[in-house]
Amino acid sequence: MNLNEYQQAACETAIYPADIGLAYTTLGLAGEAGELANKVKKVYRDDAGILTTEARWKLADELGDVLWYVAAVASEIGIKLGNLPNIHHGTPERWIELQMQGLDNATMLLPYATLQLIQSVGELTETVTTGFEIRDKWLSDPAPDYKPIQDHAAYQLASILWLVTIIVHLIGIVFEDIAYINLNKLQARRANNAIKGEGDHR
Numbered sequence: 688m689n690l691n692e693y694q695q696a697a698c699e700t701a702i703y704p705a706d707i708g709l710a711y712t713t714l715g716l717a718g719e720a721g722e723l724a725n726k727v728k729k730v731y732r733d734d735a736g737i738l739t740t741e742a743r744w745k746l747a748d749e750l751g752d753v754l755w756y757v758a759a760v761a762s763e764i765g766i767k768l769g770n771l772p773n774i775h776h777g778t779p780e781r782w783i784e785l786q787m788q789g790l791d792n793a794t795m796l797l798p799y800a801t802l803q804l805i806q807s808v809g810e811l812t813e814t815v816t817t818g819f820e821i822r823d824k825w826l827s828d829p830a831p832d833y834k835p836i837q838d839h840a841a842y843q844l845a846s847i848l849w850l851v852t853i854i855v856h857l858i859g860i861v862f863e864d865i866a867y868i869n870l871n872k873l874q875a876r877r878a879n880n881a882i883k884g885e886g887d888h889r
């Protein structure tokens with residue numbers, strides 16, 4: 688499954704009000720990034736930074752949720768995940784090598800990457816907010832140029848996706864797994880008519 692196929696499948700599980708789609712999906716992305724951050728925090732609170740198998744799959748689940756909202760925001764701004772700009776030139780191994788020059792030890796990598804992800808989500812929300820400020824003017828004549836905002840958002844989504852890739856690598860799972868875990872969860876929820884509500888097991 689490539690990124691565009693994932694995005695297509697993810698969109699088929701989407702249920703939200705179309706008129707506030709961009710705000711809704713950006714709020715969802717912020718929420719899931721926060722859930723990820725909280726679970727990363729607990730690895731250090733509960734297990735002294737050692738990743739248990741249980742914690743690994745909880746993180747994988749949250750990364751899947753983040754990925755879903757990345758796909759949804761990309762859809763809202765009319766961009767295919769596979770067409771996001773290529774913002775990095777290297778591999779997760781190279782990223783780790785570079786970060787280790789400034790960090791005390793490897794246990795800092797997971798919180799550091801997660802904080803960077805939160806930062807990128809914050810930058811995206813800033814762009815989306817700016818988009819809202821001009822939204823009322825879209826219908827005016829002449830319409831303002833929306834392209835720079837779309838380009839910004841695409842760049843920030845690419846950053847978020849890259850950091851998801853890094854975190855997936857750091858916790859020792861395979862990127863495709865988080866996509867499959869996420870789609871399976873949502874398809875099961877849809878089958879149970881339980882997309883709405885709270886909690887991971889519904």
Ligand SMILES: [Mg+2]
Nearest residue numbers: 719722749752
């Ligand atoms: Mg979640």
